[in-house]
Amino acid sequence: MAVAGESLSPQASDGSDRTSLVVKAAVVQQKGAPFVFEDLELDTRLRPDEVLVKVVAAGVCQTDVHVRDQALPVPLPAVLGHEGAGIVERVGDAVTTVAPGDHVVMSYQSCGHCRPCLSGNPAYCAVSFPANFGGSRLDGTNALHRSESAGGEEIHGHFFGQSSFATHSLATERNVVKVDPDVPLELLAPLGCGLQTGAGAILNSLKVPAGASVVVMGTGTVGLAAVMAAKVAGASPIIAVDIVAERLELAAELGATHTVNVKEEDVAARIAEITDGGADYVLEITARPEMLTLAVDALAPLGTAALIGGAPAGARAEVDMNALLGGRKVRGVAQGDSIPQLFVPQLIDLYKAGRFPFDRLVTPYAFDQINEAVADTRAGAVIKPVLRVGA
Known part of the structure; x- marks a missing residue:
């Protein structure tokens, strides 16, 4: 090439x-x-x-x-x-x-x-x-x-x-x-772009295994693609987090097993309750520093928080350093780690099979x-x- x-x-x-x-x-x-x-x-x-x-x-x-x-x-x-x-x-x-x-x-x-x-x-x-x-x-x-x-x-x-x-x-x-x-x-x-980013974060970047708990913060195109991909991967529970009730309803229809409205619930407490202590994977898509902080706080030991949304230049987020001592990790994700010539056809096949x-x-x-x-x-x-x- x-x-x-x-x-x-x-x-x-x-x-x-x-x-x-x-x-x-x-x-x-x-x-x-x-x-x-x-x-x-x-x-x-x-x-x-x-x-x-x-x-x-x-x-x-x-x-x-x-x-x-x-x-x-x-x-x-x-x-x-x-x-x-x-x-x-x-x-x-x-x-x-x-x-x-x-x-x-x-x-x-x-x-x-x-x-x-x-x-x-x-x-x-x-x-x-x-x-x-x-x-x-x-x-x-x-x-x-x-x-x-x-x-x-x-x-x-x-x-x-x-x-x-x-x-x-x-x-x-x-x-x-x-x-x-x-x-x-x-x-x-x-x-x-958007669909391969969200789906790829689950299937390529994090390689989420069946039975793992996944939290998706933000239910736009990228987030909903991640929800659908998490269902494909066999993740459970799949928790969608947003402030828009209609988006959360759609997330539930597309594969989320639980939804959390930031305006109505204590997000960290609700995630801890659903996952019995913390999530294996949290995808932060909103690009808000306080949400990345929350993403790390919501992790189980050895869990991974993935930052997908692009924040303004110079944005900083506070992270509890002691939380990282529990093996928790934070990583960035670009384009869902996709090689487009390989991954886009895979997504089309999933769509044709009714799974995406x-x-x-x-x-x-x-x-x-x-x-x-x-x-x-x-x-x-x-x-x-x-x-x-x-x-």
């Missing part, structure tokens, strides 16, 4: 000589501003490892909102979107795992040649932040710009190696996953409704909005 950042390929594998393509894209022009639609030019002179994808659908994630609001320092103006799914149109001359016409899910970017990548841990790539949040390829170049008549300004793209809030996306072989064409791409789009019903989380929106989808996400009115970018 080729590595991101190689030299330009003069011609795509389909023989096309075209060098640019006009795409409709949702652009963040400045901090906190609404997404604005523009017709941009996408340079389609594919590098050997690159893949041109016609985007069919793209999930909206809180990370997109955080970047729009500049809680994460992606340079603007930019095209975001990191849960894209679509159909391959062209591939660079070194690409072997996908071909034109293939249905693909796009996931996170990694370099492929650092120590974490070479050891099978691409989610912890040494250049993960610039590869996913840098607003360009790793070599600093960018494929998106305004037309010459509109000033020719470069627009930052390559967000998570895809920038899928656009009708076409330039991905790489490393971050595309060939998927079953019989399952709608509109449904599969969120597998590239993530379709219950998805609410579709027209592409033009992106700002409404973002507003509904922030308000908690929907769990996983998915934009219908193109049929």
Whole structure:
């Protein structure tokens, strides 16, 4: 598999000589501003490892909102979107795992040649932040710009190696996953980030065994994916924690054996009661420091707390150091320790078997409704909005 950042390929594998393509894209022009639609030019002179994808659908994630609001320092103006799914149109001359016409899910970017990548841990790539949040390829170049008549300004793209809030996306072989064409791409789009993160935390990162007790703090997309995966793993009890009663009801329908409403109960005491002293695994997804403290306090001896949610830069959490002497551990989890080309198809198989019903989380929106989808996400009115970018 080729590595991101190689030299330009003069011609795509389909023989096309075209060098640019006009795409409709949702652009963040400045901090906190609404997404604005523009017709941009996408340079389609594919590098050997690159893949041109016609985007069919793209999930909206809180990370997109955080970047729009500049809680994460992606340079603007930019095209975001990191849960894209679509159909391959062209591939660079070194690409072997996908071909034109293939249905693909796009996931996170990694370099492929650092120590974490070479050891099978691409989610912890040494250049993960610039590869996913840098607003360009790793070599600093960018494929998106305004037309010459509109000033020719470069627009930052390559967000998570895809920038899928656009009708076409330039991905790489490393971050595309060939998927079953019989399952709608509109449904599969969120597998590239949120769903694989939550499910992977249970099945890959923690490798939760049957009979282990699991607590999931936060029941958005990531948390509910973790609940479903915990049921797949045979965990018991599975305890969902949140402040929204409706989310907790859904968590119970998806596999949680118990629910705890933070507004109504003493969370630590209730977890201790249910687990007879403490949980084997606690997933902290809210990214609130006090909840990480609570996660450690809720552990049984030898238990593990996994931090999944991304906190603001510099956030600190207090941890009882003596609790750690009981063999308790705290670890971070990125992307569910997923190798997307292996794990995404596994999740699709679980869905088809009726064991991972993530379709219950998805609410579709027209592409033009992106700002409404973002507003509904922030308000908690929907769990996983998915934009219908193109049929």
